Each structure stands twice: as C-alpha cells, then as structure tokens.
Amino acid sequence: MRWLFKLIDRHAEHGVRQMAHRHGRRSLLARLGVALVGGAVLPMLPFDRSGQSSGAAHAAEPSPRKAAKPDPREDPLQCEYWRYCAFDGYLCTCCGGSLTQCPPGTEASKVSWIGTCLNPQDGRQYLVSYNDCCGKGSCGECLCNNNERERPGYRLGVHNDINWCMANTSPMFHCTTAIIAGVA
Structure with a gap:
C-alpha cells in the first residue's frame, strides 16, 4: 500500500x-484575484423572484376585484411624480x-436649478427647486431625466445637465x- 502513496506523491x-x-506566480495570483472578485460579484447578479409571490396561500384567497394601479404622478419613488x-x-x-433632505x-449643493411643475391634485403650478446632494459617489438608484420646458445650455440657470456640486467643497454628485x- 505504501508504494501506491509514493506513486501518487510522485505524480x-x-x-x-x-x-x-x-505558469508564473503572478498569473496564479491574477487568476486567484479574478476568482475572488467573481465570487464576490456573483451574489449581486439579478434573479427572478416573481414566482415567490404565487402559491397556495394566494390561491385560497378570493379576489373580488383587482386593485386599481396607483398613479405614478403621486408616487415620489417614480420618475413620473x-x-x-x-x-x-x-x-x-x-x-x-x-x-x-x-x-x-x-450636503445640499450651494446652487440649484428650478422647474415649474403642475400638481395634478390641485391643478396649480409650483416652482420646484432641484438641489443636488454632494459629497459621495453616485447613488446609482432610480435615474430619472425629465426635460419639460428645458432651455438650451446657454441659459444655465434653467438647465439640468450641469453638475451643480461644483460650487461645494466636494464636487461628487450623489442624488437630487x-x-x-x-406657487408659480
């Protein structure tokens, strides 16, 4: 039996x-680094959770009417707000x-831009000040780009494509x- 272990050791x-x-040590370290980063990113990949909400509990419940969809113009988490x-x-x-807030x-930007928006609940126009929040990297969630009545870039006070954090100590843009x- 010892000869088998010696043979395995030799091979x-x-x-x-x-x-x-x-292969050198650097390529081994590079491959290990790729494996570690890939392993850390893997749990962040999207997957489908839509099947989790259906089940026996929902099948037993009678649904007399479907609930009306909420108006996105009244939801502050929607771009249509x-x-x-x-x-x-x-x-x-x-x-x-x-x-x-x-x-x-x-921290809020020292300068901002303004838009005039119609509130569908009361039918009035309001002046809305858009203040960038500065000091951290981009949030990356809920990107919206609405350009109602936007003026060309030469009217900078009404233009929304500017990094308004440039007036702050940290020019990094986070959210708005x-x-x-x-009232307008």
Whole structure:
C-alpha cells in the first residue's frame, strides 16, 4: 500500500513542477484575484423572484376585484411624480434621503436649478427647486431625466445637465432632491 502513496506523491509532484515551469506566480495570483472578485460579484447578479409571490396561500384567497394601479404622478419613488417635471439625476427618495433632505453623509449643493411643475391634485403650478446632494459617489438608484420646458445650455440657470456640486467643497454628485419653492 505504501508504494501506491509514493506513486501518487510522485505524480502530484511532477504535475505541480510542470505547472510551475509553465505558469508564473503572478498569473496564479491574477487568476486567484479574478476568482475572488467573481465570487464576490456573483451574489449581486439579478434573479427572478416573481414566482415567490404565487402559491397556495394566494390561491385560497378570493379576489373580488383587482386593485386599481396607483398613479405614478403621486408616487415620489417614480420618475413620473409631478415634482420631477424638470428633474435630471438619481432620486434621493431611493438613495436614503427624502424629497427635501439629502441622505446622511451628503450636503445640499450651494446652487440649484428650478422647474415649474403642475400638481395634478390641485391643478396649480409650483416652482420646484432641484438641489443636488454632494459629497459621495453616485447613488446609482432610480435615474430619472425629465426635460419639460428645458432651455438650451446657454441659459444655465434653467438647465439640468450641469453638475451643480461644483460650487461645494466636494464636487461628487450623489442624488437630487425636489423642494417646493413656491406657487408659480
């Protein structure tokens, strides 16, 4: 039985030496790095959860009528929300902030742009101030780009494609708030 272990040891040693002659340490470290990063990214890949909501519990419930779909113009997590008529950026409501407050760790831009938006509930026009929240990298959630009545770039006070964080100490853009400034 010892001769079998010696034979396996010899073949393993020979294989490892051959591989060491063909590949350097750097390529091994590079492959290990790719494997580690790939393994860390794998849980972040999207997958379908739609099948989880259907089941025996839902089959037993009678549904007399389907619920009416909520109006996206009244949901601050949707790009169609009425205050976002001249909005360009990531919604702070999706990034840990609110309609009027920046998320923790960020600060409101010192300058902003303004849009005039129609509130469908009362039929009035409101001036909405769009303030970028600065100091962190981009949020990456809920990107919206609405350009109602946008003016060309030479009228910078009404243009939404500018990094308004440039006036702050940290020019990094994170997300944007939509604050009612008054009635138009």
